[in-house]
Amino acid sequence: MTADGGKEPPEDEGNRHVENAVLLGFLAVLAAAGVWLLSTMADVRKVQDCAAQGRRNCATIEVPDRTR
Template sequence: MTGDAAPEPPDDQGNRNVENAVMFGFFVVLVVAGIWLLGTMADIRKVQDCAAQGRRNCATIEVPDRGR
């Protein structure tokens, strides 16, 4: 045996790369869902605060874009 032989990489290195990619994708989906959930909760809180103050017409008013 000589000390010049390079160690062989493990056979499951390809599987590990796929696992890392899947975990990263799951993490990205989780972060995006969390951001969406926080935005939705903020909108609901605004409507509830408006209604708790006794106001009417607390729903969001959609204004169409005026494109030329």
Template sequence: MKSQRPIASGDEHQVLQFRPRTTPSPPIRRGSGIVQPLHAAPEPLDLSRYERPREEPDDFRHRMLANIAALAFTIALTAIGIWLAVSIADLRRTQDCVLMGRRDCARITTPHI
């Protein structure tokens, strides 16, 4: 079987030089077109322009209670998911045993003396 390798020519691969955006640079000629350099924003972009003044300060006690409630809900949901997965696996194991025609599939729990 023939190996399928792409034929690479010297025109396909170019190393691009990246310059910081803070200094304006002249347009660069590449091939048939002119590439204009990107200009930097006059001021740094941050989220301060989206902030609004609050009428009342944060209620940290309420926030902590909400976080604790969310954590408890997540833990309970995870525990229910694990219990459900174990129960389904046990039922599947019992069903496989019955479908094989065995008669000793039921689990008998014995008290520990």
């Protein structure tokens, strides 16, 4: 009930479900971006640690797979 004694209007259940689905999708994208960012930061940190120790050839070397 509201302060003036009237009943509250019923919530639109269909609209609420759509909003919850959109919010869940947004949170999933945000979590995936966070994981990607942390992974990238870890890779950069490894290269910086290698270079700080005075080593050479610290960058990763991409080697193509051999086909038989």
